[in-house]
Amino acid sequence: MNVVETQNLEKLFIDAGTEVRAVDGVSINVEEGEFTAIVGPSGSGKTTLLNMIGGLDNPTKGKVQVDKVELTELSKNELIDFRLKNIGFVFQSYNLIPVLTAYENVEFVMLLQGRDPKERKARVNELLVAVGIADKAKNRPSKLSGGQQQRVAVARALAPKPKFIIADEPTANLDSKSASTLLDIMQQLNEKEGITFLFSTHDQRVIDRARRVVTLTDGKITEDKIVDV
Amino acid sequence: MLLRLAWRNIWRNKRRTLITLGMIQFAVVLATLMATIRDGIMDIQVENVVGGYQGYAAINDTGYVEEPSIDYIVPYNDSVQSFLKSQNLIKSYSPRIIGGGIITRGEKFKIGRIVGVNPALEDSLTHFSKNLVKGRMHHSIGEVVLGLGLAERLKADLDSVVFITGMGYQGNTANLMLKVVGIIKLSNIQENKRLAFVTLEEAREGFALYEGVNQIVLGLRDNTKAKQSVKKLKKQFTDPVQIYSWNELNVPLYMLVEVNDAVNIIVSAMLYFIISFGLFGTILMMLAERKREFGMLIAIGMKKSKLSYITYLENTFMAIFGTALGFVIAIPVVYYLNQNPVTLTGRNAEDIAKFGFEPLVRTSMNFNIFMWQAISVLGISLFFSLYPILKIRSMNENKAMKG
């Protein structure tokens, strides 16, 4: 089953009078359980594409369906609610709420969803162990390393078991060891829980971990290959 | 959860929060102190002038209010007296005959006012005898009690003899020869310098006013409600004899009180304007600092209304807490200065005395002042707390996350 389907997705930016077609007719399907990397040089439209799929930005043209729901037909507030219930996000930085502990950050989205306390507690503890932060559950983000912060962000995105997780350059600010640990964790959770991951990256070592690699060039898909493991 | 988040956000930048709280506190203390001191000074004035001699209410001819001449009289007979006694709002009353004249002793003279009163009735109203500096109250013909300032001017002492030449009722001339039996210190500086008290009978004879009096001063059940009480009583009178409250009898003083209230509002408004800037500055800093975080929160699915609610809680809490901290300091100080008024000395005191004010600083414990300060601070902060809400409403989570 396809979690994401796009048709001729297009995004046009008008920047100081000049038009930039950041995403130019992208049609892509993502199936449940995929672990897919969007790659391409800087400015090729990776962020713009992921934002449209994640309901963070409106396409200029084309269609995006997430779990059979057409995002372009939702209002701004409906989109916020849709994201809360269906999509997990890991950003490059500024992922966490600085005044909440690691534990509370992981719990946060579940709280917003109004999940029951017992369920939250079990899930948060399980994930903190899975991402290797259990001993730092009470630390605030400022007392965590960059890699640890990103692991908490992954746990936060996974906590409510969303339809899929979007991660835009999750390792960009990390050294290679932390990056590789983060990828290990993402991969394990993808296999164990079957949650779909869609992430963008520049980093060849990260690309090597993906099972499907979609290459964007100037807003167009120029290559889409399944990697045999 | 939202509460916990708001609470922690308040303390995420301790120094800024403390500075903001301090600023609100300082403004509340300053505004409250200034308002209560100004109000207190006016209270003293009103007490001295109105509570001392003028009275909180009086019955007289309408013409007398404009021009206090001895020719304007009101009846004072048995039926008037039983009417006054029958009124629940009126506690006590004292009839007065008031004439102007020159008071002479030897080479010294002074233009003054000769007030004919029944000492017992007058005492029940104004408690004059308490303010005697020397001697006793007058009780028979030929006796006079002088205001201390007047006595000093005339260099008069007990047993001195003074002469009064004045204008009596309807053009009669008045000539009186009186012996000083008492000297009284009147709280109102002006009255202290010009009043001389004689018996009602003496004034009647001397000023040839054989019927009625110029004024019946009233003591009310509740002087603080003088205006309302008089309003109720007015229906029972027919012009030209009318009942007046102190603010109608002493328009300049009443205007001074009103102007003072207006000045209080302006000064407070200025102070609160300063707080507003401080608070707004804090809010702007907070917004700039947390823009990315807000973008991220909306991106992961937090409703804008929830986010707005958190910022609203934060700002409201700061305002309430700052105001409370202000009162923690202001109320004891105001209370202390209310119980222990400070008498000013030196040049300032002289300047103040020149305006006829008593150089005494005593704060007013008027609950309304505190209430208005609190309402203002809260109003301002609630108003400024709307700004982040507007910002969040129009926020684009993508742009916000880019910083």
Ligand SMILES: Nc1ncnc2c1ncn2[C@@H]1O[C@H](COP(=O)(O)OP(=O)(O)OP(=O)(O)O)[C@@H](O)[C@H]1O
């Ligand atoms: N808000 C915007 N306004 C105008 N142009 C934009 C905007 N956002 C992106 N672009 C342009 O769209 C193109 C694609 O940008 P995008 O951020 O999607 O690239 P990217 O592949 O994510 O690059 P990077 O690897 O550097 O993150 C770029 O040319 C960029 O300048």
Ligand SMILES: [Mg+2]
């Ligand atoms: Mg990008």
